Amino acid sequence: MLPAARHLLETEARAIARASERLGDDFEHAARLILQAEGRVITTGMGKSGYVARKLAATLCATGTPASFLHPAEAVHGDLGLVQTGDVVILISKSGATEELVRLAPRLQQAGVSCIGILGKTDSPLARVCQAVLDAGVDQEGDLHNLVPAASAIVAAALGDALAVSLMQARQFGPEDFGVFHPAGQLGRNLRLHVRDAMHTGDDVAWVTPEAALRQVVIVMTRRSLGAACVLTPQGALAGLITDGDVRRALELHDDIRPLRAADIMTVAPQTIGPDATLREALVLMENRPRQLSLLPVVDSESKSLGLLRLHDIYQAGLAKSSRGAG
Structure with a gap:
């Protein structure tokens, strides 16, 4: 089974690569037709191509x-x-001659709309009614009998995605715009909400001084249960961070922990984030690294400590409010 699966995936990957090499003037013309259109984009297709068309409409929206x-x-x-x-x-x-689409084509011409084809055959009846044609042809589908519309559907979907991304680029459509169209769901919340909306502050956070005894640090961390303590200078700046892991390592390394102070086990100059950063930016900062971070100290522009943001907080942000609104 594994060789068949790998053959399919490799066939699809090669088909997409070939489609990329074929991109040219027709692709740019297709994008311009959409950019200059006074109305909206209508996608259509039958069977598996119909599912690709539905997906493309959703991606464009x-x-x-x-x-x-x-x-x-x-x-x-x-x-x-x-x-x-x-x-x-x-x-x-895929064929460029789907009966239902061929029957629809004259009606579209009468309606005075522009047509773009994502077609498996560029010398087909549908190609002749289109102002721009994207070549979605494939040599093989990828299954053992070359029957299942696998590679052809993937290439058509990929060309549709390429159109959507090109339009995003032309319109300078950025993360904030994306968040407007995705107000719900984790992705939308991460784009819409900021660190200040999810962080812990005040009495929720364990605050200690560099001179605090390790025993006192453990007591404060236990009472706050965020998994870390912020070590502050007398001016309120972040001197370091102590996590549960730092405490465990101290117990492993020292037979007698009574002389230890916060400054002895804290991480100096830990990774931090500002309160105005989006939750998406925080998530990237925490996860796109060799060793993922489970929390971030939040500081202002002058390094004054404001609180803590946990990875858990990012995934929970906005949920309670959304649940109340749904009721």
């Missing part, structure tokens, strides 16, 4: 391009009213 999916069979039974002059229609078909 999420990245700042209004889009809707139109089922080609339902279109000729009343749903064609979704299409308006000024729209751009993206036709997705």
Whole structure:
């Protein structure tokens, strides 16, 4: 089973690479048609291509391009009213001759819309009605009998994603814009909320001085239960951080811990973050490193300690408020 699975994945990867090499003027023309359109983007396709078209419409909406999916069979039974002059229609078909799409094409021409094809055959009937054609052709699907529309569907989806990303670039669509379209869900919360919205401050945090005895540090950390203590200078600046791991290592290394002070076991100059950073920025800072961090001290521009942010807090931020609103 593993050789068959690897063959499929390698076939799909090669097909996407070839599609990338074929990108050219038609791709840029397709992107310009969408950018200059007065209406929205309509995606359509049958079967597996229909699922790709649905996914493309969702991706476009999420990245700042209004889009809707139109089922080609339902279109000729009343749903064609979704299409308006000024729209751009993206036709997705492996054969380029899907019966339902071919039947729909004259109606689209009558509606005065621009058509883009993501097609497996560029010399097909559908290609002839499109102003721009993206070549989604593949040599092999990847299964043992070359029957399952695997590589062809993946290439069509990848070309759609490439269009969406190119439009994002042209519109300078950034993380803040993305957050506007994703107000719910973890990704949306991470883009919309900031460290100050999720951090622990005040009496929730264990604060100690560099001279505090280790026993006192452990007592304060136990009472606060955030897994760390912030070590502060007399001016309130962050001198260091003590985590549960630091305490365990001190117990391993020292037979007698009574002489130890906070300054003896703390991490000097730990990784920190500011309160105005987004939770996404905090997550990247904590996870994109050889050894992941479970918490971050929060400091202001003058290194004054403000509190602590845990990885757990990032995933919980906004949930309680959302649950209350849903009720």
